[in-house]
Amino acid sequence: xxxxxxxxxxxxxxxxxxxxxxxxxxxxxxxxxxxxxxxxxxxxxxxxxxxxxxxxxxxxxxxxxxxxxxxxxxxxxxxxxxxxxxxxxxxxxxxxxxxxxxxxxxxxxxxxxxxxxxxxxxxxxxxxxxxxxxxxxxxxxxxxxxxxxxxxxxxxxxxxxxxxxxxxxxxxxxxxxxxxxxxxxxxxxxxxxxxxxx
Amino acid sequence: xxxxxxxxxxxxxxxxxxxxxxxxxxxxxxxxxxxxxxxxxxxxxxxxxxxxxxxxxxxxxxxxxxxxxxxxxxxxxxxxxxxxxxxxxxxxxxxxxxxxxxxxxxxxxxxxxxxxxxxxxxxxxxxxxxxxxxxxxxxxxxxxxxxxxxxxxxxxxxxxxxxxxxxxxxxxxxxxxxxxxxxxxxxxxxxxxxxxxxxxxxxxxxxxxxxxxxxxxxxxxxxxx
Numbered sequence: 001x002x003x004x005x006x007x008x009x010x011x012x013x014x015x016x017x018x019x020x021x022x023x024x025x026x027x028x029x030x031x032x033x034x035x036x037x038x039x040x041x042x043x044x045x046x047x048x049x050x051x052x053x054x055x056x057x058x059x060x061x062x063x064x065x066x067x068x069x070x071x072x073x074x075x076x077x078x079x080x081x082x083x084x085x086x087x088x089x090x091x092x093x094x095x096x097x098x099x100x101x102x103x104x105x106x107x108x109x110x111x112x113x114x115x116x117x118x119x120x121x122x123x124x125x126x127x128x129x130x131x132x133x134x135x136x137x138x139x140x141x142x143x144x145x146x147x148x149x150x151x152x153x154x155x156x157x158x159x160x161x162x163x164x165x166x167x168x169x170x171x172x173x174x175x176x177x178x179x180x181x182x183x184x185x186x187x188x189x190x191x192x193x194x195x196x197x198x
Numbered sequence: 199x200x201x202x203x204x205x206x207x208x209x210x211x212x213x214x215x216x217x218x219x220x221x222x223x224x225x226x227x228x229x230x231x232x233x234x235x236x237x238x239x240x241x242x243x244x245x246x247x248x249x250x251x252x253x254x255x256x257x258x259x260x261x262x263x264x265x266x267x268x269x270x271x272x273x274x275x276x277x278x279x280x281x282x283x284x285x286x287x288x289x290x291x292x293x294x295x296x297x298x299x300x301x302x303x304x305x306x307x308x309x310x311x312x313x314x315x316x317x318x319x320x321x322x323x324x325x326x327x328x329x330x331x332x333x334x335x336x337x338x339x340x341x342x343x344x345x346x347x348x349x350x351x352x353x354x355x356x357x358x359x360x361x362x363x364x365x366x367x368x369x370x371x372x373x374x375x376x377x378x379x380x381x382x383x384x385x386x387x388x389x390x391x392x393x394x395x396x397x398x399x400x401x402x403x404x405x406x407x408x409x410x411x412x413x414x415x416x417x418x419x420x421x422x423x
């Protein structure tokens with residue numbers, strides 16, 4: 001097990017290939033739930049949790065069920081169904097056994113079914129040919145990157161909410177333009193992997 | 199007259215991208231080149247029309263409680279078909295769209311139209327609604343891609359534009375350019391509709407198919423932005 005390779009996968013998923021700011025996945029929750037730090041963190045934790053779980057389930061399905069039987073084309077259907085069922089299952093389990101966690105994450109869970117970042121990370125793991133461990137690390141990194149973007153952006157938004165943009169820019173437009181500046185800032189991480197580990 | 203309204207609603211008045219603000223991820227991601235935008239738009243339109251027709255036909259058969267998973271299966275089926283067709287006949291487009299092609303499954307526009315229109319209306323109306331929304335999506339993508347490709351790359355549909363192709367603003371084709379152009383376009387829509395669209399372009403839950411399931415807490419918050 002090459003620990004260095006895993007660190008590289010993790011770091012590039014968090015900083016360089018940030019899902020929200022560089023790859024445009026999970027934009028809906030990024031814009032919709034980033035108004036308050038509390039909601040942003042709750043949503044992010046739920047996303048990290050579901051991403052890890054979905055990868056842990058979908059990777060073996062693809063490797064041991066779909067690929068050996070020549071049914072790789074069923075990937076999209078199977079993955080989205082697995083994720084939808086998984087989210088329901090997690091919700092029911094949390095409600096029954098860990099009510100404290102359910103109150104914290106419960107409202108965010110149903111939204112995650114149609115979050116493209118979750119389906120995106122499971123498909124990307126297969127496309128990139130990661131091993132099971134690498135896939136899990138990539139899922140964790142993508143989730144952490146989502147969280148980083150959400151938390152930073154909720155801070156930015158608390159300021160844009162208080163500002164007074166031109167009337168046409170109120171609401172979503174000014175939020176998108178702030179997101180552009182944050183995305184620009186993340187370009188600073190280009191080359192960080194090569195220089196740290198190269 | 200009502201038929202015509204069903205068709206044109208999605209193109210301007212309720213444009214899924216610029217007015218309802220649905221399907222933001224593919225809009226931002228594939229609008230770097232006009233060709234990709236058209237390809238993505240057509241793929242999504244095909245899925246949207248087929249799923250609208252299928253769901254409209256099945257609307258009396260699908261039990262209400264499990265309708266969302268049923269819609270997802272129908273949509274995922276059509277997405278797989280489209281994916282295979284694109285891979286077979288337009289391989290360069292298949293590579294350019296990459297992961298965003300299977301991700302049409304989770305495009306809110308498609309699930310949103312299934313939930314808000316196709317399960318309440320007849321087959322003909324649903325098909326027209328699908329075409330209208332699909333064309334609206336394609337046009338919005340094309341508008342974004344036109345701006346980004348002309349300024350970022352100095353080309354349009356791959357044709358070089360004099361003067362601009364020597365002085366490109368390459369940031370436009372990168373991630374920040376996507377956010378800026380999208381922000382400016384929505385601001386333009388707000389300006390043209392004299393603020394009437396502002397309420398709708400607030401990032402609300404009205405178009406979100408999971409709105410019923412997600413607990414009103416978040417919807418309330420998103421609504422009174």
